[in-house]
Amino acid sequence: MRKSIVYTFVACLLIAAMPYSVSADASEDIPANAAATGVHDTLVEALTHAGLVATLQGDGPFTIFAPTDQAFADLGFDLSTYDTPEENETLADILLYHVYSGNVTSSEVTDGLSVEMMNGDSASFTVVDGVVKIGDATVTTADVNASNGIIHVIDKVLMPPADDPFDGIDCAVTVGLTSDGYGFSPSTRNIDAGQTVCWSWTDAAMAHNVKQVDGFQSSTYVTGGITSGAPATTVAFHHTFTENQTFYYACEPHIGMKMHGEIIVGDGGVQPVSNNGESEDAPGFVSSTLVLAVLGAVLFLGRRQNQ
Structure with missing residues (x-):
């Protein structure tokens, strides 16, 4: 009696360890065969919900990689x-x-093969x-023939x-986050006018954003300035800079932690300087101009009096 129980237990373990055995009626189409296996109910329900049953009842041929009910359960799938x-x-x-639109048998699959689904x-x-x-996903049962294609069961x-959030966009620079999540990486980059900068992070541990500030390490935001929007754990934002300038920005939630960055476009928008190293807006330049203007006025008045 005990030996019989042991044999039964071992047999159950072996059956549980075996891949699903899927029998098929080669005269029936793929949806009909999937519905008959008893382990693809969720797949059939999903195909029905998405309006794809009629597609897979077509002439084909199709190759379908069919996840089992357990595969959907493991995913936490909720139709x-x-x-x-x-x-x-x-x-x-x-x-x-x-x-896949076409027939792919197991004998045709090679390591590294890539197909367009x-x-x-x-x-x-x-x-x-x-x-x-x-x-x-592992193919647990291969080459189940249907009237309009092949079914491979997967786990x-x-x-x-x-x-790609930047499909069709030429990102000269892509800015992400540092490993600790408290900095931009890279924090400073040089680009040319007309180039595009992309900011991108996915499922970050904390929410971040990009918001323009009025200077280096500043905590004052520019009204109506460039921004990626509200802070988020996933961001895909880009901006094309058309003029020479230095774009200063910060992350709103972490501005107090000096989470800043800068994009230097062209010459950075630096003001031109005179030969003596003073810009036209510098106090020395203004004073010199004023002195010359006064001297010119004095000479002009003196000449008129002599006349």
């Missing part, structure tokens, strides 16, 4: 949160990142000791790469 048109677009983007983003494969991964939900 009810996708309740606006914008959120449904995001959901469709995620789901189409699991679909139906959402327009690329996904890469790794093959190590016979284990195939797409992104960070994680693939997330599309984040969009």
Whole structure:
């Protein structure tokens, strides 16, 4: 009796350790086969919610990398949160990142292979000791044939790469944060007039922003000056500087900790100087000009009296 219980227990462990065995009806399309596995209910519900079932019922061929219900649970996926048109677009983007337009069998996958998924983003494969991964998801069951393509079962939900917030923008300099989060990095940079500076950080531990101040290490903000907006843990802000100037800025929440930066554009907007080293606005220059004006007036009056 005890031996029978032990055998049963060992058998259960072996079954639990095995990858999902997915049987398919090659005469049925991909959504029908996914619905029949018993481990892809969340995937089918998500495809239905995003309006993609009809797409995957098309002629294809398609290759779908199908996350299991457990994969969605591990992600903390909640379909009810996708309740606006914008959120449904995001959901469709995620789901189409699991679909390739064409057939890709396991024998065709090589280490380093990259393919463009139906959402327009690329996904890469790794093959190590016979284990195939797409992104960070492992293919647990491969080459499940359907009438309009192939299903590969995976153990994680693939997330599309984040969009580049500066796509199409030529950033001459990108400013981020120091490792402790209390400084800009780099804090000072030189650029040419006409160039663009980008400020970027994602999921920072603290909220930061960029706000123009009226001088070096100043705590006085420029009214109507350049700013990235309210402090945030994720910022993607850019500004193109068209004139020579020195742009001084600070982080509002941490201005008391001297979290400042500066962008020197061209010559920094330095005033021209005269040959003797004094600018035209300097007191010495003004005094000299005044003396010359007085002497000129005296000479002019003296000449008129002699006449």
